[in-house]
Amino acid sequence: MKNLVILGAGTAGTMMANHLHHELKQPDWQITIIDERNEHHYQPGYLFLPFDIYTPDDIVKTIEEFIPNDVTLLKRKIERIVPTENKIQLKDGAELNYDILIVATGAKIAPEETEGMGGKEWQKSVFDFYTFEGALALRNKLRDWEGGKLVVHITEMPIKCPVAPLEFAFLADSFFKHKHMRDKVEITYVTPLSGAFTKPKATEALEHLLHEKGINIESDFAIEHVDNENKTIVDYGGREIPFDILVTVPTNKGDALMERSGMGDDLNYVPTHKATLQSKDYANVFVIGDASNIPASKAGSVAHFEAEILTENILRYVKDEPLKEEFDGHANCFIETGGGKALLIDFNYTHEPVEGSFPFAGIGPLRLLKESRMNHMGKLAFRWIYWNVLLKGTHIPFVSATMSESGKNYN
Amino acid sequence: MEKTIAGKTIAVNEEGYLTDFSQWDESVGKELATEANIDLTPRHWEVLKYLQKEQQNQIALSIRRVGKSGVVDIKEFYSLFPNAPLKTSTKIAGIPKPASCI
Ligand SMILES: Cc1cc2nc3c(=O)[nH]c(=O)nc-3n(C[C@H](O)[C@H](O)[C@H](O)COP(=O)(O)OP(=O)(O)OC[C@H]3O[C@@H](n4cnc5c(N)ncnc54)[C@H](O)[C@@H]3O)c2cc1C
Numbered sequence: 001m002k003n004l005v006i007l008g009a010g011t012a013g014t015m016m017a018n019h020l021h022h023e024l025k026q027p028d029w030q031i032t033i034i035d036e037r038n039e040h041h042y043q044p045g046y047l048f049l050p051f052d053i054y055t056p057d058d059i060v061k062t063i064e065e066f067i068p069n070d071v072t073l074l075k076r077k078i079e080r081i082v083p084t085e086n087k088i089q090l091k092d093g094a095e096l097n098y099d100i101l102i103v104a105t106g107a108k109i110a111p112e113e114t115e116g117m118g119g120k121e122w123q124k125s126v127f128d129f130y131t132f133e134g135a136l137a138l139r140n141k142l143r144d145w146e147g148g149k150l151v152v153h154i155t156e157m158p159i160k161c162p163v164a165p166l167e168f169a170f171l172a173d174s175f176f177k178h179k180h181m182r183d184k185v186e187i188t189y190v191t192p193l194s195g196a197f198t199k200p201k202a203t204e205a206l207e208h209l210l211h212e213k214g215i216n217i218e219s220d221f222a223i224e225h226v227d228n229e230n231k232t233i234v235d236y237g238g239r240e241i242p243f244d245i246l247v248t249v250p251t252n253k254g255d256a257l258m259e260r261s262g263m264g265d266d267l268n269y270v271p272t273h274k275a276t277l278q279s280k281d282y283a284n285v286f287v288i289g290d291a292s293n294i295p296a297s298k299a300g301s302v303a304h305f306e307a308e309i310l311t312e313n314i315l316r317y318v319k320d321e322p323l324k325e326e327f328d329g330h331a332n333c334f335i336e337t338g339g340g341k342a343l344l345i346d347f348n349y350t351h352e353p354v355e356g357s358f359p360f361a362g363i364g365p366l367r368l369l370k371e372s373r374m375n376h377m378g379k380l381a382f383r384w385i386y387w388n389v390l391l392k393g394t395h396i397p398f399v400s401a402t403m404s405e406s407g408k409n410y411n
Numbered sequence: 412m413e414k415t416i417a418g419k420t421i422a423v424n425e426e427g428y429l430t431d432f433s434q435w436d437e438s439v440g441k442e443l444a445t446e447a448n449i450d451l452t453p454r455h456w457e458v459l460k461y462l463q464k465e466q467q468n469q470i471a472l473s474i475r476r477v478g479k480s481g482v483v484d485i486k487e488f489y490s491l492f493p494n495a496p497l498k499t500s501t502k503i504a505g506i507p508k509p510a511s512c513i
Binding site for chain 1: 431450471474475476479486488489493494495498510
């Protein structure tokens with residue numbers, strides 16, 4: 001019997017377990033998935049927690065519910081990968097051998113990378129919303145906050161869901177309007193990029209929205225430290241931005257497991273072939289989701305497209321056939337813009353997000369790069385789709401793993 | 412797009428980055444630096460040469476990577492190329508603007 005081991009039972013690992021157990025069956029194959037946690041979190045929901053739009057119950061379920069019966073789930077901390085010996089060491093000392101390994105350990109925040117960020121103001125006036133605890137602490141703070149300077153900040157790229165901080169700024173605008181206190185809150189969006197986003201057409205559309213909503217933007221800001229005494233953030237050039245509440249997205253890194261295993265880059269991401277998802281260093285190791293260093297968005301939608309292609313490639317690898325170089329970096333994200341509206345963007349390695357319709361050329365019903373209520377309904381429906389369709393690895397009708405160029409206005 | 416830099420016709424993109432590194436030489440670098448209000452010192456040149464070497468080896472550039480290079484720390488990188496050092500320095504070095512991936 002051969003062993004396929006999946007590290008991490010988050011979005012990507014769970015989808016791979018669901019895809020592969022139909023294909024690699026006992027007694028020939030044993031599939032094992034390992035995660036240190038009991039709970040599976042719907043991370044896109046962290047965006048809505050601070051504004052009391054979702055409750056914790058909406059976004060937390062047990063990991064077990066989503067793992068097929070014929071896949072072994074081990075709830076343990078992974079200590080080390082020994083890729084030269086095809087072996088995994090767990091924290092409790094146990095060891096597992098693998099024939100094929102899938103790394104799906106994700107990315108997490110690392111506030112310790114920035115001086116003063118995790119300091120005495122952490123979760124008092126300095127918050128993150130990329131963790132459950134952070135989003136909840138922020139919700140409690142916002143419930144009775146009386147206003148002042150709200151700074152929404154990105155430490156450095158890449159981060160998972162790169163549009164989430166923008167969505168946070170838009171939702172904050174909407175939230176304070178509803179509370180009839182928008183005039184008491186000054187919102188500033190601070191980014192290390194030269195504009196609201198990395199891709200020119202989307203940047204234009206998004207900056208327009210920031211402007212419309214009276215949100216200031218400070219670009220090219222590379223933070224050096226958080227000054228806890230004076231409540232300012234300071235960049236390497238000496239520029240200072242004061243805050244009453246700082247909502248920051250700290251540096252994102254892969255799990256420290258990669259450092260211990262000597263398998264990561266300087267941010268603990270695993271060097272991965274961007275079209276096949278095979279590790280660059282070990283032929284029987286594959287990487288999916290936020291854990292890889294491929295130049296695609298770190299998003300659940302991307303992991304979903306990757307999962308379809310990786311499943312095929314693993315089956316090819318098992319049969320000794322050449323891998324398909326098929327993954328094109330396809331990403332597809334809703335961007336909440338507040339007031340019950342959202343934008344939708346669709347892009348890949350080579351094509352930036354543009355206007356058009358999705359998923360049907362000329363028909364939609366969703367509009368690309370334009371605010372609409374339909375897009376907002378799409379974003380809210382996404383939670384149901386996530387729990388009931390996406391995690392199970394079911395193909396979403398009409399949406400292909402590689403990007404379609406029809407219905408889009410490229411010029 | 413084309414632009415005359417240091418008396419030569421040079422291919423650049425919309426943002427003014429060279430699209431063909433073989434057209435770059437020190438006089439081009441000097442003129443691009445002048446446009447950015449920077450007087451190049453030997454220290455600037457050390458950093459520019461390092462960036463070009465990384466680019467040749469296809470290493471993705473980031474502020475963090477440069478800061479850890481041992482060539483220059485982030486603070487000094489900012490004082491050499493104020494405001495947006497990576498964007499400014501790569502333009503002067505004649506190499507592509509680093510894609511901060513999304
Ligand atoms: C605020 C926010 C908003 C977002 N919004 C969107 C959105 O709108 N749309 C979208 O598509 N995506 C969104 N995302 C991104 C999406 O959640 C992630 O891209 C996705 O979860 C990545 O899946 P993954 O499996 O790679 O990692 P994860 O889902 O994070 O799973 C990694 C798993 O590995 C486990 N693990 C790691 N290291 C170890 C170890 N050493 N031992 C044991 N277990 C370990 C962890 O416990 C975890 O369960 C958002 C993310 C955030 C934070």
